[in-house]
Amino acid sequence: MNSLPFTFRTKIYFIKTLQNCNDLVFATLTHAKILKSGFLNDTFTTNYLINCYIRLQKTAPAFQLFDEMPEPNVVSYSSLMSGYINVGKPQICLWLFREMQKGTVLPNEFTFATAIKACSILANLKGGKQIHGHVEIFGYQFNLVVCSSLVDMYGKCNEVDLARRVFDSMEGKNVVSWTSMITAYAQSGRGHEALEVFREFNWLVREHANQFILASVINACASLGKLISGKVAHGAVIRCGHHLDDVVASALVDMYAKCGCIVYSDRVFRRVSNPCVIPYTSMIVAAGKHGLGKLSIELFEEMIDRGIRPNNVTFLAVLHACSHSGLVDESLEYLNSMSRKHGMEPDAKHYTCVVDMLGRTGHLDEAYQLAKSIKVNNDEGAVLWGTLLSASRLHGRVEIAVEASKRVIESNQQVASAYVTLSNTYVLAGEWENAHSLRTKMKQNGVCKEPGCSWVEIKDSTYVFYAGDVSFERGSEVLSMLRELERKMKERGYKGRTTGLVFVDVEEEAMEEIVGLHSEKLALAFGLISIPNGVTIRIMKNLRMCRDCHEAFKWISEITERDIVVRDVNRFHHFDKGLCTCRDFW
DNA sequence: ATAGGGTTAG
Numbered sequence: 001m002n003s004l005p006f007t008f009r010t011k012i013y014f015i016k017t018l019q020n021c022n023d024l025v026f027a028t029l030t031h032a033k034i035l036k037s038g039f040l041n042d043t044f045t046t047n048y049l050i051n052c053y054i055r056l057q058k059t060a061p062a063f064q065l066f067d068e069m070p071e072p073n074v075v076s077y078s079s080l081m082s083g084y085i086n087v088g089k090p091q092i093c094l095w096l097f098r099e100m101q102k103g104t105v106l107p108n109e110f111t112f113a114t115a116i117k118a119c120s121i122l123a124n125l126k127g128g129k130q131i132h133g134h135v136e137i138f139g140y141q142f143n144l145v146v147c148s149s150l151v152d153m154y155g156k157c158n159e160v161d162l163a164r165r166v167f168d169s170m171e172g173k174n175v176v177s178w179t180s181m182i183t184a185y186a187q188s189g190r191g192h193e194a195l196e197v198f199r200e201f202n203w204l205v206r207e208h209a210n211q212f213i214l215a216s217v218i219n220a221c222a223s224l225g226k227l228i229s230g231k232v233a234h235g236a237v238i239r240c241g242h243h244l245d246d247v248v249a250s251a252l253v254d255m256y257a258k259c260g261c262i263v264y265s266d267r268v269f270r271r272v273s274n275p276c277v278i279p280y281t282s283m284i285v286a287a288g289k290h291g292l293g294k295l296s297i298e299l300f301e302e303m304i305d306r307g308i309r310p311n312n313v314t315f316l317a318v319l320h321a322c323s324h325s326g327l328v329d330e331s332l333e334y335l336n337s338m339s340r341k342h343g344m345e346p347d348a349k350h351y352t353c354v355v356d357m358l359g360r361t362g363h364l365d366e367a368y369q370l371a372k373s374i375k376v377n378n379d380e381g382a383v384l385w386g387t388l389l390s391a392s393r394l395h396g397r398v399e400i401a402v403e404a405s406k407r408v409i410e411s412n413q414q415v416a417s418a419y420v421t422l423s424n425t426y427v428l429a430g431e432w433e434n435a436h437s438l439r440t441k442m443k444q445n446g447v448c449k450e451p452g453c454s455w456v457e458i459k460d461s462t463y464v465f466y467a468g469d470v471s472f473e474r475g476s477e478v479l480s481m482l483r484e485l486e487r488k489m490k491e492r493g494y495k496g497r498t499t500g501l502v503f504v505d506v507e508e509e510a511m512e513e514i515v516g517l518h519s520e521k522l523a524l525a526f527g528l529i530s531i532p533n534g535v536t537i538r539i540m541k542n543l544r545m546c547r548d549c550h551e552a553f554k555w556i557s558e559i560t561e562r563d564i565v566v567r568d569v570n571r572f573h574h575f576d577k578g579l580c581t582c583r584d585f586w
Numbered sequence: 587a588t589a590g591g592g593t594t595a596g
Contacts, residue, residue: 015587015588018588019587019588043588044587044588045588047587047588047589048587048588050588050589051588051589054589073588074589075587075588075589076588076589077589078588078589078590079588079589080589081589081590082589082590083589108589108590109590110589110590111589111590112590113589113590113591114589114590114591116590116591117590117591120591143590144591145590145591146590146591147591148591148592149590149591149592150591151591151592152591152592153591174591175592176591176592177591177592178592179591179592179593180591180592181592182592183592183593210592210593211593212592212593213592213593214593215592215593215594216592216593216594218593218594219593219594245593245594246594247593247594248593248594249594250593250594250595251593251594251595252594253594253595254594254595277595278594278595279594279595280595281594281595281596282594282595283595284595285595285596286595311595312596313595313596314595314596315596316595316596317595317596320596349596353596
């Protein structure tokens with residue numbers, strides 16, 4: 001007779017205990033008590049226990065509990081699914097979702113939101129679309145959270161227009177939905193639309209912008225090289241009281257650097273009271289991009305002194321900075337220190353960065369030896385050997401170019417570009433017959449290369465320049481301006497590879513490549529003709545911001561006494577997702 | 587009653 005209230009009180013006690021429990025020993029103890037009292041058969045109590053383990057990131061006991069539950073419900077499934085997302089295992093989350101569909105428990109809005117998030121993390125468009133279908137079947141297509149997660153998922157899969165379609169279909173929107181949409185645009189290289197949506201947000205929503213939305217807006221300004229918009233966003237950050245936020249500060253540091261104002265980057269960075277690894281890395285990248293390798297190194301050492309652990313991105317940033325400032329010995333030292341001092345194994349990207357530096361500075365044999373010593377998969381191998389291939393072309397080292405191109409072709413990636421670069425190597429070395437037979441082989445295999453391109457934004461218009469194509473608007477004016485600039489640069493002692501070479505006595509094939517490498521200078525020349533100030537030059541990934549280019553820009557800026565904002569589009573989104581094409585690969 | 591969505595550096 002008395003057992004029922006007693007049982008009830010025990011259950012309440014267990015639940016209260018588990019709700020506030022943040023200690024594994026205590027959780028295990030409570031688990032044992034629940035087991036003893038037979039409450040593991042109770043779905044509610046066990047769900048609390050599962051959630052407690054998930055809060056402590058212990059998925060193994062959570063899964064075991066779930067597995068042994070007589071009647072898991074939708075909460076049991078959803079909890080465990082989000083638990084696996086929290087420990088970085090979205091695959092298992094989706095597996096659970098599929099298992100759930102085999103049984104009788106029906107998914108609800110929580111389950112869908114979680115499953116969609118897993119697809120977002122994995123950039124799994126196919127899975128995401130499937131779940132979107134189920135969302136409509138089950139009638140959750142009007143749920144705010146489900147829709148926001150769909151917007152985010154489509155954004156992360158680079159399907160921004162689908163994201164927009166979901167966004168437009170939403171009746172009520174909150175800050176999170178707006179953030180998802182803005183982020184989707186910002187991360188897909190559609191910064192203008194990101195800013196447009198942000199304007200709409202300010203117009204339609206009374207709510208203040210929070211740190212999430214501001215970080216994304218700043219990111220959009222950065223990718224557009226829009227300094228003024230960036231400063232406006234910075235103003236909003238200060239007004240809304242988010243200037244102490246680590247994430248926002250990192251975005252600002254990055255934005256100012258990409259807009260050419262490293263002084264502001266430094267100022268923002270120095271105001272962060274306890275910067276974690278990310279603001280430090282942003283600042284190291286910023287310094288590196290501006291050719292301040294020594295500053296990058298100082299920042300890195302300062303970070304170590306303050307006990308902040310660098311991660312693989314930080315090391316990549318330092319190596320990149322050394323590479324771009326010609327600090328060869330330092331770069332090798334940092335590469336070695338990764339495993340020796342910091343207990344981290346360098347990955348393919350770190351090695352590729354160093355191989356690139358050795359190659360560009362003419363240490364071809366060392367670069368080759370290092371490249372050979374690295375274990376890589378196909379994708380990594382294509383990048384690594386492609387880097388060496390370009391370097392050997394630059395320095396006319398045919399034997400290494402042949403070996404490198406062989407490896408690129410073996411890795412079965414972007415064969416076209418490998419062919420073209422090798423062909424150009426032959427041309428530059430004067431081995432016309434080899435070049436010719438290679439070109440023939442390419443034609444036989446139906447391989448052709450997409451032309452490289454660069455572009456310049458002037459006010460609201462974008463001017464695009466394709467490699468080898470001088471037929472654009474005011475082309476002859478641009479060319480004569482270019483020659484004029486080159487003459488002035490030479491007069492003042494500029495010794496980089498010159499653009500004029502491009503137009504004389506070079507075989508057609510080789511010209512395509514060389515014009516490709518220098519088309520940003522065409523863009524620059526064009527910009528100087530058209531507008532006096534604030535020209536934004538965007539350089540695609542394949543048109544590396546090598547030391548030469550950087551020097552050239554400095555010279556041009558000096559000669560013309562004009563501010564030139566140089567923007568290196570390093571994070572080309574397709575590249576991040578491994579969907580690169582010829583154009584952005586090299 | 588327990589479970590869900592958005593931000594930063596390469």
